[in-house]
Amino acid sequence: MKKVLVLYYSQSGQLKSVMDKIVAPLIQCGHVQCDYRNIEPQTPYPYPWPFYAFFNVFPEAVFLDGCPVEQVDADKEYDLIILGYTSWFLSPSIPVTGFLQSEQAKQLFKGKPVVTVIACRDMWLIAQEKMKSLLTDLGAHLIDNVVLTDQGKSLYSFVTTPRWLLTGKKDAFWFFPRAGVHKNEITATSRFGDRLCNALQNDEERSNLPLLRNMAAVSVNGKLIATEQIAHRSFLIWSKLIKKAGPQGSRGRNIVITIYAFFLLTLILTVVPLNMLIRKLISPFRKKALDKAVSYYEQPSGR
Ligand SMILES: Cc1cc2nc3c(=O)[nH]c(=O)nc-3n(C[C@H](O)[C@H](O)[C@H](O)COP(=O)(O)O)c2cc1C
Numbered sequence: 001m002k003k004v005l006v007l008y009y010s011q012s013g014q015l016k017s018v019m020d021k022i023v024a025p026l027i028q029c030g031h032v033q034c035d036y037r038n039i040e041p042q043t044p045y046p047y048p049w050p051f052y053a054f055f056n057v058f059p060e061a062v063f064l065d066g067c068p069v070e071q072v073d074a075d076k077e078y079d080l081i082i083l084g085y086t087s088w089f090l091s092p093s094i095p096v097t098g099f100l101q102s103e104q105a106k107q108l109f110k111g112k113p114v115v116t117v118i119a120c121r122d123m124w125l126i127a128q129e130k131m132k133s134l135l136t137d138l139g140a141h142l143i144d145n146v147v148l149t150d151q152g153k154s155l156y157s158f159v160t161t162p163r164w165l166l167t168g169k170k171d172a173f174w175f176f177p178r179a180g181v182h183k184n185e186i187t188a189t190s191r192f193g194d195r196l197c198n199a200l201q202n203d204e205e206r207s208n209l210p211l212l213r214n215m216a217a218v219s220v221n222g223k224l225i226a227t228e229q230i231a232h233r234s235f236l237i238w239s240k241l242i243k244k245a246g247p248q249g250s251r252g253r254n255i256v257i258t259i260y261a262f263f264l265l266t267l268i269l270t271v272v273p274l275n276m277l278i279r280k281l282i283s284p285f286r287k288k289a290l291d292k293a294v295s296y297y298e299q300p301s302g303r
Contacts, residue, residue, distance in 0.1 A: 001173055002032045002200040005074055008084030008117075009095040010040040011047040012164075013160035018083045018186050022117065024194035031201055037072040037133035041095040048168035055247045060087040064130060066095065066098030074108060080196070080205045081112050084161045087120035087127040089234050092134070100134045108232045109138035109152060115196070115203050115212070116142065117189075119181055121161040122149040123224065126232045126296050131154070138290040143205070144212040144301045146192055147219075154224065158268055191215060217301035221295045226279055227272060234267070 006023050008018040021037070026034045046053050060067075082201040085096040092100070099105055114135055118124045124147055156176050164179035165169050172178045185280050190213055199211040238260050246252030283290060295302075 002079045002205075003075065003077065004032055004034045004080045004082065004196075004200070006034060006036045006082045006084070007039055007099065008037075009041075009093055010086065011045065011086070012168075012170075012180075014180050014186075015084050015086055015117075017112075018117060018119045018181070019082075021147075021186060021189045022193040022196075025190055025197050026200075029197040029201075030196060034107070035074055035078075037074065039072065039095050039099045039186075040070040041098065042068040042070060045095070047150040047165075049165050051166060051261075052196055052249075052254050052257060054254065055242075055261060057094060058089050058235075058257075058260075059243040061091045061094050061097075062235045062239040063243070064091060064097050064101075064134070065094070066096075066101040067191070069095055069098045069102060069286050071102075071104050072099075074104070078108065078112060079200065080115065081109060082115045082117060082196075084117040084119070085127075085131070087118065087124045088226060089235060090123055090126040092127050092131050097126075097134065098143055101139065105138060107185040109140040110134065112140050113143045113208050114140045115144040115146065115192075117146045117192075119148045119186075120150070121157050122154055122221065123221070123228050123231070125225065125228050128297070129222065132294075141208045142300060143208055144217060145299075146189065146212065146217045146301065148181045148189070150180055153275070154221070158272075160280065168242065175265050192217065194266065210302070212301045214302070217303055218298050219303055220297045222290045222294045223279055224291070225293050225297065227275055230271075230275065238263075 004026055006019060008019045022037050023034060057207060086093045088094060094107045116131055118128065119136070125160055128145060150161055152160065160176050160179040172181040192215065195215060199205055202263055204211055242253055242256045242260065273283040
């Protein structure tokens with residue numbers, strides 16, 4: 001009997017619905033014991049988010065200051081760990097970071113093959129780089145990465161995702177599509193569960209090589225690579241400023257957050273589209289470098 005530990009943290013239940021689909025075939029196949037656990041922060045985060053609460057967690061997310069989390073009910077040894085997380089400010093969500101920094105994670109993850117599953121707006125590349133370093137610190141082996149992103153073009157989800165997170169409203173409106181990942185995409189993730197089932201039956205997870213290749217597990221949007229890298233650099237600067245202004249919820253922090261929110265909005269309305277346009281114009285001349293970057297970020301699973 002193979003043992004699989006599935007961990008996730010989801011606020012609205014979207015990531016949970018993805019994990020449910022992946023886990024279902026594992027629960028059904030007779031040769032796998034699947035322990036399916038929710039990561040719980042000791043102090044819950046709000047959802048929908050009040051505006052200032054949302055931006056108050058920005059520096060902690062960026063600097064990987066994980067929050068205290070409850071221990072999960074788990075055995076000592078697993079053959080495979082599947083870790084579902086969302087991206088918060090280009091970083092793994094704070095509860096998931098908190099879990100990966102816990103004593104329990106040190107015992108669970110050491111030497112284990114790990115499949116990460118991400119469901120986010122569409123900016124996860126830097127978050128996954130940070131995830132890789134957290135997993136390396138634990139001595140775990142990242143063997144696969146499955147990524148689902150919100151439906152509609154990036155410019156639309158700049159509006160639909162924050163609206164959803166700040167109000168709880170997910171419906172389509174005006175010319176904007178519904179917020180979140182398309183339900184057909186979520187349903188289709190059961191293929192990964194099927195594949196993992198077979199792989200476990202054949203001991204393939206022991207090789208620490210990808211199990212989900214050629215399954216469209218991930219598709220990197222090359223146009224967003226530079227945007228993420230630039231945004232991350234600015235996030236590091238602003239996170240320092242916001243942290244220096246005071247602890248979470250303090251007046252000082254909220255003042256700097258207000259200035260930052262205006263800055264961010266201006267950036268989104270000006271620099272982001274301009275950067276995308278410039279990238280599009282120079283892309284024929286940078287094709288080789290771009291293809292290389294896309295293929296790097298699509299590892300280990302690839303398309
Ligand atoms: C505080 C916060 C910051 C977020 N930052 C990002 C981000 O940088 N990139 C991104 O693609 N999505 C971002 N999201 C969206 C989440 O990744 C995710 O899609 C959404 O929170 C729904 O996940 P759920 O399953 O927890 O409800 C952010 C969400 C929150 C709450």
